[in-house]
Amino acid sequence: MSRILLFNKPYGVICQFGRDGLHPTLADYIPVPAVYPAGRLDTDSEGLLLLTDDGKLQHRITDPKHKLPKTYWVQVEGIPEETHLQQLRRGVKLKDGLTLPAEAQWLDEPTGLWPRDPPVRFRKTIPTSWIALTIREGRNRQVRRMTAAVGYPTLRLIRYCIGDWTLDGLTSGACAVREA
Template sequence: MTNDHRYIIFHKPYGVLSQFTQETPKHSTLKDYIDVPNVYPVGRLDWDSEGLLLLTNNGQLQHRLSNPRFGHQRTYWVQVERIPDPEAINKLCQGVEIQDYRTRPAQVKLFLEEPTVTQRNPPIRFRQNIPTAWLEMTLTEGKNRQVRRMTAAVGFPTLRLIRVSIADLQLNGLKLGEWRDLSPIEIKSLNN
């Protein structure tokens, strides 16, 4: 661990691109929240996803955490349309076909009570007479829009997606739109 590396955790809001350059004026970017030069996101969260985003200037760590070969866990809280049945959850756990790819097995559980999350702006669209449910999904890979494609493949479209952890890193009370440097203990756990 060298002193010239920087490690930042950011609680990304809905509607923010996981990049510093703006391609379209309708979305804000990381530059609107983080004024730290030469750090880059490890992986990405789509503009319509929220939650934990790790940024660093340590290219070796960035590669290791992004490459599915190393199997780092990423956990998401996923609000879906309707209430998934055990068969759908079992399919998600075993891996599903999305496009021309079969996902790796995942850990998936249905929340019995809605988790405590910040209000999203804008809120998700609620449809009268169609309930929603929350899943906790832990993956070891991160294909483009994978969680959304997985839940759609089993018939329960994603309405809201929040990444709550990467490996041992968690948001731990970090407010929406806030960032902080990682502690030495957090940095050490990422490098193991």
Template sequence: MVMLIALNKPMNMLSQFTSEGGWPALDTLGLPKKIYAAGRLDRDSEGLLLLTDDGGLQARISSPKYKSPKVYFALVEGVPDGDALNRLRAGVTLKDGKTAPCEAETVDTPDWIWDRDPPVRVRKTITDTWVRLTLTEGKNRQVRRMCAAVGYPVIRLIRYSIGPHTLETLAPGAWRHVG
């Protein structure tokens, strides 16, 4: 039987099972043996990471050719205007090419957001705004680079869902079987 696990990867944890550079890895979370991450999240990003023991499923989840939608919540510096959101929606030209069109909208702070450790630096003179983005591709640090390209740097990034799988009520570092 295929194992599929949803994990809420904490901030400053690597998406691999071996610690590196002093950063903790997935091996510290008590996960089952012989599973592998389907895709990855950067060390400084948080949220949903799917893990499986099935190589074919791993490829289907992580490969852009399957266009599995991934929903991210990005806390950005400033308040994105309509032009910036439209540029995100149309696709942004980055050094490695133009991104695919995506969904992008500003949203109120989601009620499921947990406190981050370490906390996000608060500045009195800069307003922060949550942006919800739905992508079907996964270039390296794509959300961060897209938002920066339209003038709104990301200061916190959480992946909420991959396809039908969501964080739901998972606390950072918690995991559950989903398949």
């Protein structure tokens, strides 16, 4: 039976086991031997990372042809209007082409959200808000580029779910092993 490990990656952790001397790595958090990441999260992103000991499952999770939905909680600078969410829903023109349509909706600040270290910068004169954004592709820094393209820079990015797997019940830095 295959194992899948759900890991709530903290801000600043790099998605590799090898040490770079600058950042904490997966080796500092993952106590399960012989699992490998199925995808990546940028160092400055947080949230759900899946690891597995099954190469076929790893491929199915990461292969773009399967278009596994990934939902992100995105704290943005400003308060998007419905027209901006519609742009995200239609697809956004980026330097590397038009994105696939996304699901986008306003989101109250997620309940039980852990503090980020270091904290997100706040400015007294510029409000922030949250959106839930679901995409089915995985371009480099795609969510950040999408929100910036519609005028709302990302301040904090948390991947909440991949397919049916979610962060529910996982605190920052925690992991849970499941059978796949």
